[in-house]
Amino acid sequence: MIRHECLELLAAKMTDHLVVTSQSGQRIEWSHLSKHEGNLLVGMMGCAVGVATGLALALPHRKVIALDSDGSVLLSLFNLATLGNLRPKNLVIYVFDNGVYSGSRISYPTATAGRTDLAAMARAAGIANAHTIRDLEEFRNQGLGALAQNQLGFLVCKVEESLLHREIPRPNTDLAENKYTFVRYLERTEGKTIPFVGRG
Amino acid sequence: MKDELAKRLVQGLKDAGINFVTYLPETRLSQIVPLIRDDPEMELIAAASEQEAVTIAAGATLGGKQAAVYMENTGIYVSAYSLLTIGKQLGVPILLVVGYLGGVPDQRNSFLYSTIGKHTIPTLEGLGIEHMLLNDGDGLEGKINDAVRAANALRAPFALLFAGEFSV
Numbered sequence: 001m002i003r004h005e006c007l008e009l010l011a012a013k014m015t016d017h018l019v020v021t022s023q024s025g026q027r028i029e030w031s032h033l034s035k036h037e038g039n040l041l042v043g044m045m046g047c048a049v050g051v052a053t054g055l056a057l058a059l060p061h062r063k064v065i066a067l068d069s070d071g072s073v074l075l076s077l078f079n080l081a082t083l084g085n086l087r088p089k090n091l092v093i094y095v096f097d098n099g100v101y102s103g104s105r106i107s108y109p110t111a112t113a114g115r116t117d118l119a120a121m122a123r124a125a126g127i128a129n130a131h132t133i134r135d136l137e138e139f140r141n142q143g144l145g146a147l148a149q150n151q152l153g154f155l156v157c158k159v160e161e162s163l164l165h166r167e168i169p170r171p172n173t174d175l176a177e178n179k180y181t182f183v184r185y186l187e188r189t190e191g192k193t194i195p196f197v198g199r200g
Numbered sequence: 201m202k203d204e205l206a207k208r209l210v211q212g213l214k215d216a217g218i219n220f221v222t223y224l225p226e227t228r229l230s231q232i233v234p235l236i237r238d239d240p241e242m243e244l245i246a247a248a249s250e251q252e253a254v255t256i257a258a259g260a261t262l263g264g265k266q267a268a269v270y271m272e273n274t275g276i277y278v279s280a281y282s283l284l285t286i287g288k289q290l291g292v293p294i295l296l297v298v299g300y301l302g303g304v305p306d307q308r309n310s311f312l313y314s315t316i317g318k319h320t321i322p323t324l325e326g327l328g329i330e331h332m333l334l335n336d337g338d339g340l341e342g343k344i345n346d347a348v349r350a351a352n353a354l355r356a357p358f359a360l361l362f363a364g365e366f367s368v
Contacts, residue, residue: 044285047255054259078248175290194264196293196352
């Protein structure tokens with residue numbers, strides 16, 4: 001299973017979802033597959049799950065999705081303990097776990113290539129609906145099925161390392177531009193003003 | 201901090217529009233936690249790291265909340281990465297309510313805290329984060345309101361450093 005295949009299936013399911021991506025190849029692949037205004041392409045490792053959690057808490061009636069990587073989750077393991085207690089029902093986290101720091105260009109192994117099991121860690125932290133997905137059929141069923149569930153999902157998708165994202169043009173959307181597109185989309189779909197934007 | 205000052209601090213946050221607070225507790229301002237927890241108009245979220253507290257607050261802000269993070273000043277060091285990348289680079293206003301341990305006006309300063317305190321303001325300035333030092337309750341509500349307005353205008357975190365009477 002490669003990440004792009006999973007993302008293609010996921011992109012086809014998007015309606016009014018809010019999607020937060022961390023920094024890794026999946027940010028590039030997702031921006032290529034989905035032009036949805038509800039995408040927030042956070043360009044930093046270790047921050048997407050936290051931002052997605054804040055969105056899920058602020059907008060409990062919206063389904064929020066975080067697309068993350070093994071490297072990013074390892075950088076922010078504190079999220080597991082917090083989420084294990086908060087359990088926002090409208091948040092689904094997909095961790096595309098290729099077992100390497102692919103962006104390092106030397107494919108140095110992450111801890112998940114060794115003995116570390118992120119889904120088991122998530123369950124131990126209190127996230128009951130934490131599972132490892134190992135093939136595309138499982139992703140179709142359990143992975144996409146999590147979108148319809150009314151509970152926090154933490155799905156570790158074991159993928160082969162793929163360098164496909166290096167053949168895809170990187171998104172040319174500036175971070176601020178993306179933020180305002182996202183916020184204006186929320187204002188329109190929520191029918192309310194986001195307070196910090198204000199008037200000049 | 202006297203209970204009355206804690207109540208004014210929380211009321212000041214509310215009056216300035218703060219309705220979502222992430223936090224890790226510390227020693228100087230901790231009386232505000234139960235006050236926020238018991239206020240039905242405010243949402244209080246416990247984080248496991250200040251770095252996480254900043255990212256959750258940022259997400260809530262983008263989702264329409266007016267968010268604050270309550271932390272010890274050691275949390276500025278812990279969360280410097282997310283303050284810079286999410287707070288500054290992405291441009292998300294967040295009020296930082298900071299117990300300023302180890303600064304000169306900290307009434308409980310000791311060798312345990314002085315190094316932490318010495319580097320706090322230079323670190324904020326290095327990160328380009330605006331800040332205001334509060335040593336007493338004079339004009340407290342107005343200063344909190346000024347800080348929230350400035351954070352929104354700048355689209356960036358703004359730190360309120362509490363010491364002096366707040367650290368008693």
